[in-house]
Amino acid sequence: MAQAPPRRFYLLTSPRTASNLVIRILNLPNQPSLLQDTKYEYFFGPVLGWKFQHHTIGKHVDELSEEEKNELKHSYQVCFDALSIQVDTAAPQRKNMFVKEHVGWLTDPVAETKFVFGEHSTCEQPWTIQTSYASTHTALNETILPDEYLKTWLPTFLIRHPALTFPSIYRTTIDNEGQQAARDDPAHVLEMTMHWSRTLYDWYIQQEYLSQFNAENGAHWPVVLDADDVILNPQVMIRYSKVIDLDSSLLNFAWEAASSEELEQISKIERRMRSTISASTGILKEKASAGLSIGTEMSKWETEFGKEEAEKLASWVRLDYTDKAPDLHKPDSTTPNAASILGLPTELIHIIVDHLHPVDRVCLALTCKSLASAVLSAPRLCPTTWSRFNDQRYSWLLPESYSLILRLAHGWIPKDKLRYCWKCHKILPRKAEYFRKRLVYKKNPKWDAKLQIPKSTWEHMSKRDRYKHLIEMWCGSPLEDSSSVYCDFCREKNPAAPLIYPVVCPVCMEQELTFLWKIPRKPWFRKMLGKIFVFILKTIGVVIGLVIGVLVWIIRTVFTQGRKGWKAICS
Ligand SMILES: [Zn+2]
Ligand SMILES: [Zn+2]
Known part of the structure; x- marks a missing residue:
């Protein structure tokens, strides 16, 4: 039987999703199916370093100078080339590739600008790295990699409850940059969201090539790994290792804490990012999200970060909750009531919205921000659905705007x-x-x-x-x-x-x-009124003159004819 061609496995993560734990358990350096003595993660880390150094994180792409744009594009290209060299080394040795990358680090700066400043905030075309493949860039692909290149990988998404990851990101910002910097860190808007993973996941589920790998090793691509399952259920990692062709007997579920010499060798920031895993000797079960409630977390954040910052975190977590894929969703853990409509995934809200009269959609959207974003993103809602309600020019023609007002008046106030x-x-x-x-x-x-x-x-x-x-x-x-x-x-x-x-x-x-009509005090109006008055008077004068003239003529004619007749009778 012919041997299957080598595979490329991409572990797509976000910061603080326990990705270091996953890597540690997989024991990558000792796996015979993979290329040895290589890098397994963060090929695009240097781009982040460049952005930090040039203070361009969160900056509008149009505000970058031409030189900055070129340097940034070059930086992406250098990172990509380093990854390509490794891929090219693995292929002839018939070795698989396994690479972990934060999705946010692969994100196109143009997509970031649109996310922060609005869809129409820039005319810049998406940036695409030069590869040996074609360079198609479809709408849901918000990375700097072309569609054709993304299709050469088998993707796994690692996710974790935002109520755990977001405060964890915040904590590391304080430790690395200080309290004040954490308060107005422009990176937070980009980091405190699952948008990037979610969009790339949505892109991948539309790709037909993945289906040919589905039966292999019981996998279903794209694979979604929940940090909770990694932490609480060792069977999940054993199964996952088989899906990605690793030897499950080599997995690591216990290890020695990192020595101080080992810690000396890595940078301060990296040391902080790996602090949990370095100090541990196995999986820390308390890092799972089971039984988590936003209310309890919120009071913990208030003590730790202050009220204002805690509210910011809570709003990021809530906004994010409507932005997750259905299988990434656990309504019972963040919402106070499991039966609440807010606990439903966006797709189900779209189905509900589909059954509603447009007026009721508006009313539903007006109840809260997360429902508004779900209703507005519903498919089959086109501008003509709304114009009848918001375009005052047609209000006399169509009664809908009146029924909207009525329902607003009767309904929720x-x-x-x-x-x-x-x-x-x-x-x-x-x-x-x-x-x-x-x-x-x-x-x-x-x-x-x-x-x-x-x-x-x-x-x-x-x-x-x-x-x-x-x-x-x-x-x-x-x-x-x-x-x-x-x-x-x-x-x-x-x-x-x-x-x-x-x-x-x-x-x-x-x-x-108290309404009483009076001549407006505008001089042009009074002048015009005067002219109309004079015109009417003149017309009446002419008519009266004509009538008198005709009457005089009739009287005179009758009189002269009468006199003529009288004279004839007398003579
Ligand atoms: Zn009134
Ligand atoms: Zn009513």
């Missing part, structure tokens, strides 16, 4: 504190002092049936009492909203609801009841 005014379309408080400051009080409001008070009573009220009545009508009304129109839900609840005059806010009411 706390009715005891806020009410919706159907006239100015504002949601306003039920507080008297809010309106006392905003009313003009210049004129005395006239009576109207909407006031729900007899005309005679109104006539006897002082101006002050009339204004008081306008405010009380709004603030004290038992009605939940002022539209008097019921949505389907509310109509079912109250089938015999009486039809009454809608209550509008005191500001709208004052405008309506």
Whole structure:
């Protein structure tokens, strides 16, 4: 039987995902299927070093000088060439390759800029490293490597709960750079997210070439390794080692702590990054996320980093939770209630959204940021779905925007504190002092049936009492909203609801009841009005002149004809 061609295995990780532990267990230097005496990780580390040195982390790609761009591109290329040399050495020896890399270190600076500053923040084309392959760069590929090159690897994604990795990243920043630097470290926005792993995972699951390797060794590519499983279940690593053609009998589950001489040989930052693994003699089970709750973690972070920084961490963890692949998801560990909709993966929220009327989608999206991002990212939502709701030009044509307002008014606002005014379309408080400051009080409001008070009573009220009545009508009304129109839900609840005059806010009411038309004080308007008046007068003058002329002519004709006739009779 012909021997299978050598394989390339990529372990794609993020910082603080227990990747050093995985490498330690796999015992790579003693595995006969792999190339010996080589580097197994961080080929792109020097790029990060360059960015640190030139303070370009988190910088907009358009702000880099041409020289900086060229140097950075060159740095990526040098790293890639070092990796290629190793790949080229392994192939003729029929050895497999196993390389670990942080996905963030492979990320294209243009994709980083778009992630931080917005999709349309730059016109720069994606950067792509020169390889011996074609250089296609499809949308989900946010790395500096072309599609064709990524397809030469079999990918494994190592993931760990963000409530453990993010504070761990924060802690190492404090130790390496100090407390103040950690507070406004521009790298955190890029690091405190699973976006890069998630997007590359999404790219890989679309690649058909992986299916031909699926049956081999019981693997299903891309493989997802959860740090929790690595820590709690040794069987997982034994199975994984078989998937990647390693000898499982050589795996390491216990080792000696690193000696001080060994620690002396590595740099200070690296020493900090490896501190857990160096001090350990085996797997530390307390590093797993089982039983983790954000609330408890949050109070620990507050003590450790301060309230403001703890809130920042919590928001990164929460935002990230909607950005994870479904199989990376464990709703019971971060959300307080396992049945909460927030615990559902984005894909399931998309299915729910698909069944909703567009108005209800808006209402769902308005409940919180993570649901908003899930709703907005739902497929089959195109601009035309929304234009009927947000384009005021068509509001008279299509009733949808009205039904949206209605549902917003009936739905989620706390009715005891806020009410919706159907006239100015504002949601306003039920507080008297809010309106006392905003009313003009210049004129005395006239009576109207909407006031729900007899005309005679109104006539006897002082101006002050009339204004008081306008405010009380709004603030004290038992009605939940002022539209008097019921949505389907509310109509079912109250089938015999009486039809009454809608209550509008005191500001709208004052405008309506004190309205009196006057000639605007604009000179051009008055001038034009004068001209029209003169024109009308002249026209009337001409018409009157004509009528008088015709009458005089008729009288004269009748008179002369009569005289002629009279003379004829007499003579
Ligand atoms: Zn109003
Ligand atoms: Zn309603």
